Amino acid sequence: MDDTSRRDALKVGGATLGAAAFARALAPLTEWEPTTSVDAFLQRHYKELDPAELGTILRRLEDETLEDYGASVSIEDVRPTPGVRFGYALNLSVCIGCRRCAEACHQENNHDRPSHQSYIRVLEIDKGSIDLEKGRTDYDHAVPRGDKFYMPVQCHQCDNAPCVKVCPVEATWKEADGIVVVDYNWCIGCRYCEAACPYHARRFNWEKPEIPAEEVNPDQAYLSNRVRPAGVMEKCTFCLHRTRKGKLPACLEACPTGARVFGNVLDPDSEIRWVLENKRVFVLKEDLGTRPRFFYYFDG
């Protein structure tokens, strides 16, 4: 009996407890199912990719969309056009707050259906001031109401963008045509950019977007409307998958009042230049020095 010392008993007991605790600590790993493929995990930053690597990634993303959503899509890499700097203006005198722009964005950009997400938020504000704090987005009565005006807010594609500065991993940056983009595969979902944006223009994918196969917009680009994974930031890209091919943004086409004017600010004959030169134009929160490329104006 004396060959089992008290010390040995404690050692065995301690080792058993330790092994049990270790197994318990690792238990979540046994339940872990990979949500990211090895290829996606090892993928480099968008700016470091060469065309061949990018091509492989685009095909992989198309396959994943087909597998996850049952939708056959085309994901392109659409680059800025030389000599183009985008500008967008919105006429507050004619906007009626109908949210058709937000709805068009919802569908065009493959947003999550249950949350009805959109890159555009329409504020209903009392006439006589521009008090954003008192603006409401949850109105559901017939519009417009006589004592209110309506201010759609989306990404302003700032030239001095706070969201770009705060990103700790450089997953978001400003492109040559002025559009601020996100590499959804590089984003770590820290939401610093969401907090930094004074226009509340960035969105976070709390959950994997749910979209019925027949509603997925198949015309997609890597930096814009491809279906985003859960846990990453997303934002308005002025529909770069359309606008970099010369088309108008979806929100403009949907606007029933013609409140929206879009174009190349470097083209002196463009509609956007006419608005900037002839209308009473202002930018939101000018005092912050963000230098937006999105402008508001009034008639008269």
Add this chain to the structure above:
Amino acid sequence: MSPPPPTSLGAIVFLAACSTEFADPGREVGPAVADGAAYPTEVHTPTTLGVVDTPLVDVNGTPIGVACATCHGPDADSAWAARPGEPFHTGTELDHGDLACDACHDPADRGRLHLADGRSLELGDTMQLCAQCHGPKFTTWQNGAHGGMNGYWDTRRGPRLRNHCVDCHAPHAPQIAPVTPMPRAHDRGLHGEE
């Protein structure tokens, strides 16, 4: 890129520069668009007058529509045209300032319009008629900042379709009626959303 100077500051500058530029500078922008002939910008223009719904219905219960000229021929008593509230015109709402029918419709030819100075006008030129009173709006429209459009902002790459005044504004009652807004997004944290 030239090698960085062998100082720690130089290394930091070099690293910073690397991380914000494209590894392949050729990927930063795409190909240029050739300057060429622009695609057409088409205006969605009305070419025929609509019909007036009457109280009469066909076998399916659909109101029978008649053209203005059916009753208001060139020889018709002008008093007809000055009675928009007459019960026959149940489908015609007239709420356009103090204007009566003859202010725009040509009494001599009901298929045409006329300007304030009396010149007769094709229906396709309706915008000239509207512009007589709504000049600043017309200027804004001409410059692409009123009325909405579809297609291409860059007309070198594709055509554009623009709305006409009467696509959105019923000429007899141009004030647009209130509409029900589309559903809103449910944002966490906004207005008490969970």
